[in-house]
Amino acid sequence: MATVSTNEFKNGLKLMFEGEPSTIIENETVKPGKGQAFNRVKIRKLITGKVLEKTIKSGESFEVADVMECDLSYLYNDGEFWHFMNNESFEQIAADAKAVGDATKWLVEQDECIITLFNGNPIIVTPPNFVELEVTETDPGLKGDTAGTGGKPATLSTGAVVRVPLFIQIGEVLKVDTRTGEYVSRVSK
Amino acid sequence: MQWQPSASIATLKNRAKIIAKIRKFFEKRQVMEVETPTLSQATVTDVHLHTFDTTFVGPGFADGKQLYMQTSPEFHMKRLLCAGSGAIYQMSKAFRNEESGRHHNPEFTMLEWYQPDYDHMALIDEVDELLQVVLSTPQCEIITYQHLFIQHLELDPLSADIEAIRKVALSYDFGDFVATESNKDTLLQCLFCFVIEPQIGLVKPIAVYNFPASQAALAQLEHADKRVARRFEFYYQGIELANGFHELQDANEQLERFKQDNKERLKEGLTEQPIDYRLIEALAHGLPNCAGVALGIDRLIMLALQQKHIRDVISFDVSRS
Numbered sequence: 001m002a003t004v005s006t007n008e009f010k011n012g013l014k015l016m017f018e019g020e021p022s023t024i025i026e027n028e029t030v031k032p033g034k035g036q037a038f039n040r041v042k043i044r045k046l047i048t049g050k051v052l053e054k055t056i057k058s059g060e061s062f063e064v065a066d067v068m069e070c071d072l073s074y075l076y077n078d079g080e081f082w083h084f085m086n087n088e089s090f091e092q093i094a095a096d097a098k099a100v101g102d103a104t105k106w107l108v109e110q111d112e113c114i115i116t117l118f119n120g121n122p123i124i125v126t127p128p129n130f131v132e133l134e135v136t137e138t139d140p141g142l143k144g145d146t147a148g149t150g151g152k153p154a155t156l157s158t159g160a161v162v163r164v165p166l167f168i169q170i171g172e173v174l175k176v177d178t179r180t181g182e183y184v185s186r187v188s189k
Numbered sequence: 190m191q192w193q194p195s196a197s198i199a200t201l202k203n204r205a206k207i208i209a210k211i212r213k214f215f216e217k218r219q220v221m222e223v224e225t226p227t228l229s230q231a232t233v234t235d236v237h238l239h240t241f242d243t244t245f246v247g248p249g250f251a252d253g254k255q256l257y258m259q260t261s262p263e264f265h266m267k268r269l270l271c272a273g274s275g276a277i278y279q280m281s282k283a284f285r286n287e288e289s290g291r292h293h294n295p296e297f298t299m300l301e302w303y304q305p306d307y308d309h310m311a312l313i314d315e316v317d318e319l320l321q322v323v324l325s326t327p328q329c330e331i332i333t334y335q336h337l338f339i340q341h342l343e344l345d346p347l348s349a350d351i352e353a354i355r356k357v358a359l360s361y362d363f364g365d366f367v368a369t370e371s372n373k374d375t376l377l378q379c380l381f382c383f384v385i386e387p388q389i390g391l392v393k394p395i396a397v398y399n400f401p402a403s404q405a406a407l408a409q410l411e412h413a414d415k416r417v418a419r420r421f422e423f424y425y426q427g428i429e430l431a432n433g434f435h436e437l438q439d440a441n442e443q444l445e446r447f448k449q450d451n452k453e454r455l456k457e458g459l460t461e462q463p464i465d466y467r468l469i470e471a472l473a474h475g476l477p478n479c480a481g482v483a484l485g486i487d488r489l490i491m492l493a494l495q496q497k498h499i500r501d502v503i504s505f506d507v508s509r510s
Contacts, residue, residue: 004198008285018365029290032424033432035237035378037287054382055363057375058287063229 002064006039006056014067016048017054021046021065021118029058036129046116047098047123065118072115074107082125084115095122102126105160106178127178132156132187134173137162151183191442204490204502207323208280211300214319217288218304220276227267227282231465232257233264235406235452236457239286240410241295248363256282257463261409261483264302264468266434270479271471272302278302280486292428294499295507298486305479309408309419309435313396316423316431319484320394324493326425329394334417337397338377341385345379346401347381347416374403386474390424397422407443408434423484433482440472 004015009027016022026042044051047130072084072093081094082104093115099122103113106127116124118130148169154164154174162165162176164183175184194201215222232240240256259265261283269277283299291441304312310331317329338346344357353374358367358376361384370376389395398421405418418472419435439442444464490502500506 023351029288029293031237031288031290031377032382033429034235034404036372036375038379038382040383054380056371057366060366081463083250170466 003061004064005061006058009039009041014065016063016065017043017045017052017137020048021067021123023067025051028059031058046118057105066120067118069114069116071112073112075109077104077107084113084122084125087112093117093122095125099123100125103178105156105158106131106176108133129177129179130184131176131178132173132175133160133169135164135170138168138170140169154183190507193509194504196502196504196508199354200494200496200502201504203494207490207493209484210323211280211319214270214322216301218276218328220278220304221274223266223269223274223277223279224281225259225262225269225279227259227284228256229259229264229465230254230256231264231463231467232446233260234454234462234464235260236450236453236459240462241286247340250373260285261299263481263483264465266301266303266481267468267476268471270305271474271476276302276304280381289507290407292485292488292491294487294503297499299483300486300489301481301483303436303479305477307419307435307480308478309398309433309480312433313398313421313423314437316433316482316484317394317396320423320430321490322427323489324394327393329396329423330390331396331398333399334397335399336399337385337389339381340505341388342380344504346381351376373387373400377401377404386424386429387427391426394423394425394430397424405437405446406432406434407437408446409437428488428492429485430488430492431482431484433480435480438472438476440469444469444473454465 004013009024011024013024014021019178022039022043022045025044027189029037029099030040031037034137039056039058041056042053043049072086077082081096082100083092085092102124108131111128111131113128114126115122133156135154136157139152151165153162154168155161161184162181164174173187175187177184215258235411242255244253245256247254252353262279262281266277268281280298280316282289282296284296286295288295294331304305335345335347338344342357344354354373354376355367358380372413381423390469399417400409400420402416402418405420408420409416411417411419423431441495454461487499494502496502
């Protein structure tokens with residue numbers, strides 16, 4: 001079992017914290033001239049995404065979390081699992097609903113996603129920053145509206161709902177930023 | 190590779206001016222500037238200080254002699270005082286391993302001075318005068334450690350037992366160690382660093398004195414209340430600036446504290462440090478009644494020039510050295 005001490009702390013380090021795989025977002029050492037040194041850290045728990053601010057006595061050791069990220073392309077959903085494939089080794093991995101979470105509404109077949117594995121099991125699915133999806137449902141638009149006057153909701157082929165300008169029509173393909181869930185542009189086919 | 194200095198040349202010019210001002214401050218007070226060794230055969234026993242060491246090989250030491258780089262010039266300066274130097278000061282490099290960050294560089298410049306016939310309160314006033322000269326600050330606030338805890342946490346650090354302190358610390362959700370920590374001072378230091386320090390010395394410097402006897406280091410205990418030591422610290426704008434003592438003169442008590450430190454080190458899984466018996470001998474010969482203080486020059490310059498990181502005021506920080 002590999003361990004890391006507070007001296008090895010740096011942003012992005014993956015370690016076991018309170019029994020959960022976590023990553024360090026910020027780390028600052030606080031050392032009084034006479035007295036105990038502390039590490040003030042901001043930690044994100046990978047599975048829940050919860051961010052904690054904690055104080056750790058310098059010199060303490062933590063178990064390294066066996067966490068790795070890989071780029072896999074999305075294949076299909078069988079109702080229970082979402083299946084991904086490594087395009088080089090053709091190895092397949094199945095992620096459950098907990099790991100996929102909100103990403104489900106951005107999954108497009110063949111798109112490369114980042115899958116975070118903990119002890120070999122997928123715990124997070126991160127979709128590409130931008131995806132292209134077809135509009136399946138939206139109110140009829142007003143021709144000539146170019147300035148976004150608040151827009152209207154549109155349902156996309158994956159079920160995601162985004163706000164779009166009034167001129168967007170059913171059947172059009174949109175580019176969407178998955179990090180903010182915002183419409184970026186129309187994609188000309 | 191970055192060959193350029195981490196501080197700007199303009200900052201270094203201002204730094205040189207401040208250093209000159211400090212030398213003048215001591216010249217006016219007829220305090221003698223001294224130089225003492227960087228490399229020492231013995232070192233500090235402080236549980237929380239990590240020393241650098243190196244090996245001397247040469248005449249008389251063919252097999253090598255371990256030498257320690259000083260973490261402060263305190264021991265040698267006290268030996269000068271015992272030898273009759275009178276008031277002395279020194280601005281020199283000090284070395285502390287495992288310290289690097291916004292306020293730390295593993296080697297840094299320390300100003301240390303000793304005034305015979307001063308006690309800690311008289312020296313607080315003199316430190317304040319220096320700050321007024323360098324930082325143009327108003328007169329400092331002076332408060333006891335106990336008062337500060339009562340004021341900010343409604344906790345008396347002297348009479349409270351570890352469970353009472355733990356209860357207060359738990360309410361801040363610092364981290365797991367709080368629930369199991371067996372050292373009262375660690376909990377107090379945690380509360381001090383993260384709750385009290387960010388709230389004090391914001392508009393003017395603050396001198397905190399009468400630290401718990403368990404954090405006495407090389408200070409005399411207060412005669413009227415042995416629960417506290419005649420030790421003080423200065424804080425200003427979130428920076429710990431100086432640490433001073435009404436110096437312990439009793440050789441036996443000093444030796445006991447060093448031995449106690451070493452016991453503590455073993456408990457913590459650290460190696461024992463060689464006790465500086467030359468210092469003990471000197472104290473046995475007689476240290477004049479005096480107060481001494483160590484002040485971080487780089488931090489002082491950070492405050493004077495309103496810089497946020499120590500690397501911005503030293504020519505080359507460790508990452509570029």
